[in-house]
Every structure is written in structure tokens, then in C-alpha cells.
Amino acid sequence: MRDLSTDHSSLALNTASLGHNLDGHGAGWSPERIVDACAARGFGSIVFWRREIGSRAVEIGERVKAAGLSVAGLCRTPFLVGTEATNRHTVIDGAKASIDMAAGLGAAVLTIVVGGVHPDMKGTSESLKIVADRAAEIAPYAAERNVRLALEPLNPVYAGNRSCLTTLRDAVDICEAIGATNLGVAVDVYHIWWDSDLDAQLQRAGNRIFGYHLCDWLADTHDVLLDRGMMGDGVADLKAIRAGVEGAGYAGPCEVEIFSANNWWKRDPGEVLDVMVERFRTLC
Amino acid sequence: MRDLSTDHSSLALNTASLGHNLDGHGAGWSPERIVDACAARGFGSIVFWRREIGSRAVEIGERVKAAGLSVAGLCRTPFLVGTEATNRHTVIDGAKASIDMAAGLGAAVLTIVVGGVHPDMKGTSESLKIVADRAAEIAPYAAERNVRLALEPLNPVYAGNRSCLTTLRDAVDICEAIGATNLGVAVDVYHIWWDSDLDAQLQRAGNRIFGYHLCDWLADTHDVLLDRGMMGDGVADLKAIRAGVEGAGYAGPCEVEIFSANNWWKRDPGEVLDVMVERFRTLC
Numbered sequence: 001m002r003d004l005s006t007d008h009s010s011l012a013l014n015t016a017s018l019g020h021n022l023d024g025h026g027a028g029w030s031p032e033r034i035v036d037a038c039a040a041r042g043f044g045s046i047v048f049w050r051r052e053i054g055s056r057a058v059e060i061g062e063r064v065k066a067a068g069l070s071v072a073g074l075c076r077t078p079f080l081v082g083t084e085a086t087n088r089h090t091v092i093d094g095a096k097a098s099i100d101m102a103a104g105l106g107a108a109v110l111t112i113v114v115g116g117v118h119p120d121m122k123g124t125s126e127s128l129k130i131v132a133d134r135a136a137e138i139a140p141y142a143a144e145r146n147v148r149l150a151l152e153p154l155n156p157v158y159a160g161n162r163s164c165l166t167t168l169r170d171a172v173d174i175c176e177a178i179g180a181t182n183l184g185v186a187v188d189v190y191h192i193w194w195d196s197d198l199d200a201q202l203q204r205a206g207n208r209i210f211g212y213h214l215c216d217w218l219a220d221t222h223d224v225l226l227d228r229g230m231m232g233d234g235v236a237d238l239k240a241i242r243a244g245v246e247g248a249g250y251a252g253p254c255e256v257e258i259f260s261a262n263n264w265w266k267r268d269p270g271e272v273l274d275v276m277v278e279r280f281r282t283l284c
Numbered sequence: 285m286r287d288l289s290t291d292h293s294s295l296a297l298n299t300a301s302l303g304h305n306l307d308g309h310g311a312g313w314s315p316e317r318i319v320d321a322c323a324a325r326g327f328g329s330i331v332f333w334r335r336e337i338g339s340r341a342v343e344i345g346e347r348v349k350a351a352g353l354s355v356a357g358l359c360r361t362p363f364l365v366g367t368e369a370t371n372r373h374t375v376i377d378g379a380k381a382s383i384d385m386a387a388g389l390g391a392a393v394l395t396i397v398v399g400g401v402h403p404d405m406k407g408t409s410e411s412l413k414i415v416a417d418r419a420a421e422i423a424p425y426a427a428e429r430n431v432r433l434a435l436e437p438l439n440p441v442y443a444g445n446r447s448c449l450t451t452l453r454d455a456v457d458i459c460e461a462i463g464a465t466n467l468g469v470a471v472d473v474y475h476i477w478w479d480s481d482l483d484a485q486l487q488r489a490g491n492r493i494f495g496y497h498l499c500d501w502l503a504d505t506h507d508v509l510l511d512r513g514m515m516g517d518g519v520a521d522l523k524a525i526r527a528g529v530e531g532a533g534y535a536g537p538c539e540v541e542i543f544s545a546n547n548w549w550k551r552d553p554g555e556v557l558d559v560m561v562e563r564f565r566t567l568c
Contacts, residue, residue, distance in 0.1 A: 116503060116519075117503060117519040122519055122521035122522070122524070123519070123521030123524055124478055124480065125480060125521075128480075155440060155441060156439060156478040156479075157440070157441035157505075157508060159477075159478040159501070160504065160505060160518070160519050161503045161504050164478075166478045166479075167479075169480070193407065194448075194450045195450075196408065196412075196450075197453065219367070219444035220444065221441075221444060224441060224508060234444070235407070235443075235444050236406065236407065237407030237409075238406070240407055241407075
């Protein structure tokens with residue numbers, strides 16, 4: 001395992017941790033200000049959301065590089081399946097547009113949150129077939145633009161309306177079935193910390209692990225969307241999970257992604273970044 | 285698979301579906317009134333909660349039998365692990381008291397919801413060892429009183445504070461490790477509907493399946509505790525799950541357990557029971 005206490009260059013900020021600076025959350029920092037604040041604290045990379053980028057992908061990507069950082073990723077494709085993703089052409093076009101943005105930004109990885117159960121279906125299995133079908137269609141388009149795609153299984157609590165993909169096992173199954181070298185998985189502590197099958201699936205995933213996302217699961221989570229914990233404040237076994245991830249061969253960024261409407265989003269972003277560095281070096 | 289349209293004697297009411305008649309929820313029906321209402325509609329059995337029974341276990345059990353029904357189960361042991369279950373003696377004594385109540389009531393099964401992560405631990409694996417240790421200790425006590433114990437894995441959203449046991453796989457692992465013939469599992473649609481590994485684990489469970497719980501997972505669940513759906517209103521593949529459960533050999537009660545503060549708990553209990561029968565016969 002890497003020693004984070006002596007080198008935190010693998011630390012990446014997912015801008016969601018600062019409240020997206022949108023929708024009334026966060027302090028309203030511009031991407032440029034975030035870049036400078038991360039550079040000043042020794043972060044190695046940043047992950048942005050599409051809404052923050054708009055038409056400025058190339059400009060922001062260059063700004064990040066000029067500051068000595070890299071763009072670890074972009075969140076995310078539109079849903080591939082679910083109630084808002086029933087039209088195949090719209091879905092594919094939207095996914096391609098997000099791939100274009102990732103390419104312009106120079107993002108190493110574009111995350112895929114797959115969407116919930118198709119409105120005419122029951123259970124997750126048939127909807128997962130649609131996911132696989134559409135992921136297979138967009139993977140070559142992404143490969144031509146040098147973009148890697150990471151399927152992210154979400155906590156089963158979201159299976160109805162956000163992600164019929166709930167386990168790393170299912171995500172690896174899809175990757176293996178498609179076989180595209182630029183299609184892998186994102187492993188997010190919030191979504192998989194409870195899974196006793198995790199280590200076996202991480203081993204299966206191997207070099208298909210394209211991202212590792214950090215936060216903590218608060219024992220008494222009040223809101224499954226916007227009450228994530230800072231590392232150390234919850235019950236996830238962060239060191240054991242990272243041991244599994246790195247044991248499978250992963251050596252990429254560790255991306256802190258904390259949705260926290262009533263705690264971290266209300267604090268000064270500089271303070272949040274300071275705490276993040278400290279917790280990362282000592283508890284992850 | 286059993287044909288429910290011609291015979292719904294396998295239908296069981298979990299009284300939680302009527303709001304427990306406590307805490308300001310529900311219409312305040314007594315256990316006796318519930319028994320009569322279920323008998324009138326052809327339910328085969330009832331599952332009570334400890335709080336409804338108090339010191340009247342034998343009396344209520346006999347009342348159920350006199351009405352031609354049986355007591356399918358009792359909810360539930362106190363947590364075996366977690367922040368409120370750190371004292372081993374208190375936990376074991378509490379579990380034994382609930383076993384005594386189940387025996388007095390003539391309940392076929394006592395459900396075990398295991399509790400969340402131990403306050404000094406991270407992740408679920410160490411806490412699950414405590415669960416296994418304590419389940420092994422109470423199983424012989426239950427066997428002497430002719431009570432079967434059903435470990436119920438809960439949806440991973442509860443892993444922090446209600447159930448570090450989240451998958452049928454882990455539940456069967458514990459049963460196999462302990463090897464007590466009166467220790468099995470409860471399969472609840474709400475908790476396992478998303479699991480693509482379900483059929484394989486049901487096969488492993490086989491005759492250790494001691495209970496099957498019905499409701500539905502609403503695609504847009506607003507509250508993970510008190511917003512369960514009536515069968516047919518959600519996205520769970522109820523017929524496929526029952527096919528797996530019965531394919532593994534289960535032929536016992538199908539217990540409807542719907543926590544629904546803002547919908548079903550606000551309706552007349554008679555109406556709720558009528559809808560339940562109709563949905564059970566046609567959609568489950």
C-alpha cells in the first residue's frame with residue numbers, strides 16, 4: 001500500500017465536496033479558484049462535474065495543467081437507462097456529448113452512473129442488459145477520443161431510480177462481457193463499504209479499476225443523498241478497502257467525493273480542503 | 285410455484301403493515317380485532333411484534349388458533365450487536381426473553397435483526413463475527429423451546445446502525461458455520477430485491493429459508509424506513525423472487541410487511557387488508 005502520510009499527491013478533489021457551488025450550496029468558488037486552492041495544498045488532481053464546465057472544457061483543462069495538476073475525471077454521462085432514459089438515440093447522443101467534454105477537458109476518466117430500473121420492467125436484470133448494450137455502443141466512441149469509461153455501482157438504496165447497477169460484481173460482469181479496454185469500474189466507499197464480497201470482486205476487476213472514491217458512511221445517515229461523512233467520521237473500513245483496491249493493482253487517484261448539505265457544504269471551502277488533506281494522510 | 289389466485293392461505297399479515305397501532309400510527313386495532321379481520325379474509329397466519337404482545341403471549345396465541353389461523357412469527361430479538369448492544373449478558377438475556385415470548389405465543393419463527401456496526405469497529409466483518417457468536421449461543425435455548433430463529437439480512441442502507449448483515453450470502457454463511465437446525469434465514473423483498481446473486485444464495489439456503497416477506501420497493505423511495513410500497517406499486521420482480529424462494533424448497537407463509545407512514549398506515553385497516561389479498565392473489 002502507498003504511504004499517504006509522506007505523499008498525498010494521489011489525493012484528488014471531487015468538486016461535489018464543495019457543494020458544486022450551485023443550487024444554493026457551497027461558497028460559489030469558480031473552477032479557477034478551486035484549482036489554485038488544491039494546488040496550494042498539494043492535491044494531485046481534480047474531478048469536475050459537467051455543470052461546472054459548460055463550454056469551457058479546453059480552457060479549464062489547460063488551467064488545471066498550468067497549475068501542475070491533472071483532471072482525474074469528469075462526472076458523468078447522463079443515465080443510460082431508467083425513466084428519463086427511454087429514448088435510445090437521446091441517451092447515446094447525450095453520452096457522446098459528455099465523452100466530447102471529457103476529451104476536451106483532458107479528463108482521464110468519465111464516470112457512468114447507469115440510471116434506475118426501466119419504467120416497463122421489474123427487478124434489475126433486464127435493465128442491466130440495456131446498460132450493457134448502451135455501454136458497448138459508446139465505448140468505441142470514447143476510445144477514439146482517448147477517454148476511459150468507469151461504470152460506478154451505487155449503493156442498493158438507489159437501485160430504483162439512480163442505478164440498477166449495485167455491486168462491483170455486476171459491474172465487472174458487464175466489463176468482461178463487453179471486453180473494451182477503455183471500459184472499467186469506479187469503486188466508491190459510500191456504495192460498496194458493506195459488501196463482504198468486495199475483495200474477491202476487486203481481484204476480478206484488477207486493472208479495470210479506473211477510479212477510487214473516498215468519503216465515509218455515517219452510522220446514522222440522515223439523508224442517503226446529501227449526508228455523506230468525511231473520512232474517519234463513519235464506519236467504513238477505509239484502510240481495508242484501499243488495501244483491497246491497491247492489492248488489485250490500482251495506483252491512481254483517490255478522489256474525495258462528499259455530498260453533505262448540512263455539514264461540509266456549509267463550511268469554508270479552504271477549511272474543508274485542509275481537513276481533507278489531514279484525514280487523507282492519517283486515516284485513509 | 286404455488287397458485288395464489290386459487291388459494292391464498294399462505295398469506296400472512298405482519299401487523300407492522302397496519303402501523304403497529306402504536307406511536308400514533310395506525311387505527312389502534314387490538315390484536316384480537318386484527319385476528320378476526322384476517323380470519324374473515326382468508327389469511328392463513330399473522331406475525332406480531334413484541335410490543336403488541338407484552339405479557340399476553342399465551343392468550344393471544346390461543347386466540348389466533350381459535351380463529352383458525354396460526355402465528356407465523358414474532359418480530360424480533362433485540363439487536364445482537366451495535367451501539368445499543370455492547371453488553372453481552374444484556375443482549376443474551378434480551379434474546380432469551382424474546383425466545384420465551386415466541387414460545388408462549390406459539391410463533392413458528394422468531395426473526396433476528398442483528399444490529400449495526402459495533403461502536404469500536406469499522407466495516408461489517410468483525411461485527412458479523414459477534415453476531416455469529418451470539419446467534420450460536422441462543423440457538424440451543426430456542427431449540428429447547430421449539431422456536432426457530434431467522435436471521436434477516438437488511439438492505440445495505442441500514443448497515444451502519446440496524447444490520448451489519450446485508451446479504452443472503454452472509455446470512456447463509458453464518459447458518460452454515462453454526463450448523464444449528466433451528467437457525468435459518470428470512471428473505472425480505474425490500475432488502476434483497478436488487479441482488480443479482482439472489483437465486484444462487486436461495487439455492488444455498490434451501491430448507492434454511494424460514495420466512496418470506498413481501499412488500500415492494502418504490503422506485504422513488506422517500507424514506508428508507510417508512511415508505512415501503514404495496515405489492516405491485518414498485519419495481520421489485522415479485523414473481524421472480526418467489527419463484528427463487530419456492531424453487532429452493534420454501535412452502536411456508538408469505539408475510540406482508542409494509543412500513544408506510546404516509547400512505548397505508550393512514551388508511552382504514554380493513555381496506556389495507558382487502559388490497560393486500562387482491563394484490564397477493566394477482567401480482568405476487
